[in-house]
Amino acid sequence: xxxxxxxxxxxxxxxxxxxxxxxxxxxxxxxxxxxxxxxxxxxxxxxxxxxxxxxxxxxxxxxxxxxxxxxxxxxxxxxxxxxxxxxxxxxxxxxxxxxxxxxxxxxxxxxxxxxxxxxxxxxxxxxxxxxxxxxxxxxxxxxxxxxxxxxxxxxxxxxxxxxxxxxxxxxxxxxxxxxxxxxxxxxxxxxxxxxxxxxxxxxxxxxxxxxxxxxxxxxxxxxxxxxxxxxxxxxxxxxxxxxxxxxxxxxxxxxxxxxxxxxxxxxxxxxxxxxxxxxxxxxxxxxxxxxxxxxxxxxxxxxxxxxxxxxxxxxxxxxxxxxxxxxxxxxxxxxxxxxxxxxxxxxxxxxxxxxxxxxxxxxxxxxxxxxxxxxxxxxxxxxxxxxxxxxxxxxxxxxxxxxxxxxxxxxxxxxxxxxxxxxxxxxxxxxxxxxxxxxxxxxxxxxxxxxxxxxxxxxxxxxxxxxxxxxxxxxxxxxx
Numbered sequence: 413x414x415x416x417x418x419x420x421x422x423x424x425x426x427x428x429x430x431x432x433x434x435x436x437x438x439x440x441x442x443x444x445x446x447x448x449x450x451x452x453x454x455x456x457x458x459x460x461x462x463x464x465x466x467x468x469x470x471x472x473x474x475x476x477x478x479x480x481x482x483x484x485x486x487x488x489x490x491x492x493x494x495x496x497x498x499x500x501x502x503x504x505x506x507x508x509x510x511x512x513x514x515x516x517x518x519x520x521x522x523x524x525x526x527x528x529x530x531x532x533x534x535x536x537x538x539x540x541x542x543x544x545x546x547x548x549x550x551x552x553x554x555x556x557x558x559x560x561x562x563x564x565x566x567x568x569x570x571x572x573x574x575x576x577x578x579x580x581x582x583x584x585x586x587x588x589x590x591x592x593x594x595x596x597x598x599x600x601x602x603x604x605x606x607x608x609x610x611x612x613x614x615x616x617x618x619x620x621x622x623x624x625x626x627x628x629x630x631x632x633x634x635x636x637x638x639x640x641x642x643x644x645x646x647x648x649x650x651x652x653x654x655x656x657x658x659x660x661x662x663x664x665x666x667x668x669x670x671x672x673x674x675x676x677x678x679x680x681x682x683x684x685x686x687x688x689x690x691x692x693x694x695x696x697x698x699x700x701x702x703x704x705x706x707x708x709x710x711x712x713x714x715x716x717x718x719x720x721x722x723x724x725x726x727x728x729x730x731x732x733x734x735x736x737x738x739x740x741x742x743x744x745x746x747x748x749x750x751x752x753x754x755x756x757x758x759x760x761x762x763x764x765x766x767x768x769x770x771x772x773x774x775x776x777x778x779x780x781x782x783x784x785x786x787x788x789x790x791x792x793x794x795x796x797x798x799x800x801x802x803x804x805x806x807x808x809x810x811x812x813x814x815x816x817x818x819x820x821x822x823x824x825x826x827x828x829x830x831x832x833x834x835x836x837x838x839x840x841x842x843x844x845x846x847x848x849x850x851x852x853x854x855x856x857x858x859x860x861x862x863x864x865x866x867x868x869x870x871x872x873x874x875x876x877x878x879x880x881x882x883x884x885x886x887x888x889x890x891x892x
Contacts, residue, residue, distance in 0.1 A: 425518020
């Protein structure tokens with residue numbers, strides 16, 4: 413009660429609108445209210461709070477209903493502005509929530525104008541995409557959007573690459589039995605391709621974690637890369653060296669709309685082949701089933717990171733050896749989404765963030781610990797909402813897993829509830845009558861959902877490359 417009474421009111425924007433509606437100058441209004449023009453100027457710039465005495469003078473002098481001054485911009489307006497600013501169109505221009513609120517409250521006309529302009533742009537973009545679908549054109553998607561949608565159209569499953577990876581893994585085992593994957597791959601790169609792998613100090617590599625020198629035929633790796641990241645970098649180089657022709661053919665067969673999309677897709681396919689080499693399909697799928705999809709066991713068996721193993725789980729769609737159809741999402745502490753894949757039908761939005769009720773965001777409070785949750789997405793088209801079993805855990809950013817203590821990324825992994833009985837993480841839970849948390853990841857920014865009032869929508873920045881993991885494949889896509 414006392415805290416409410418002492419709360420300071422900063423109503424500068426609304427007071428300025430009132431003055432302009434009354435066609436008054438600051439000097440004239442200051443004279444009417446018995447204050448100095450400089451004091452009124454400070455109030456309008458939110459450098460001074462509005463006192464109770466000044467509010468009473470406003471009401472008495474201009475016959476103003478004080479309730480109208482205390483009203484903030486409607487939540488719908490703030491949500492609409494947040495949705496507009498979450499569009500990839502504004503990539504690189506993140507607008508914090510307090511500025512969105514300030515725009516909605518203090519400059520409603522400008523906010524309405526911005527929304528009107530954005531809606532006109534969005535309508536035109538939708539028409540262009542519809543026309544592109546009819547005519548077979550490429551539309552206006554960014555290269556990252558196009559690659560992401562192509563991969564999702566394949567359900568993140570490339571049997572050709574799985575077969576190549578399995579064959580090459582068998583060759584490495586036969587050539588150097590008993591050695592680690594990294595040592596096998598290094599030996600083949602040197603013997604077959606004349607390419608040496610060197611690990612260098614961080615101060616030599618500077619901002620690079622992996623660098624290929626084609627002139628001296630050397631793959632340079634930073635000492636900051638942990639074992640799993642280093643192994644993936646070597647696997648990537650071996651995949652490209654052994655199967656460049658096949659990767660190029662698969663890329664061209666996809667008919668990318670332009671050169672940036674072509675290069676980006678080739679890197680993504682090379683990453684997929686590297687993962688298939690590190691985690692051959694039959695062995696990985698059988699181990700996953702035998703261990704109840706225990707990610708710690710998969711990490712130990714194949715020498716990979718949590719994120720690599722989780723991502724590989726989203727690719728197990730071979731008809732004769734199908735795994736649980738998982739979806740995956742990766743976010744940072746600000747809620748920015750940098751990765752999302754699904755072998756099933758999880759309703760990802762085109763852009764916009766994950767619902768704050770999903771414990772994916774809570775994982776940062778328990779670094780390194782797997783937390784589980786059963787969620788329910790909103791009903792759509794008259795159908796009941798779907799239920800999903802999910803788990804989340806923090807991971808480290810690229811190049812820092814061996815030397816940095818903080819965890820600044822989180823991985824969310826999940827599947828339909830009907831598959832949960834196959835997972836070790838669901839043991840002991842009542843899956844017939846579970847505790848369910850309703851969330852809203854299917855809507856663009858959850859503004860149709862009760863959780864909309866709880867948190868500002870995060871920004872979903874477009875991916876720079878739909879790779880297996882930026883934490884293990886930090887090279888620029890042009891090298892693909």
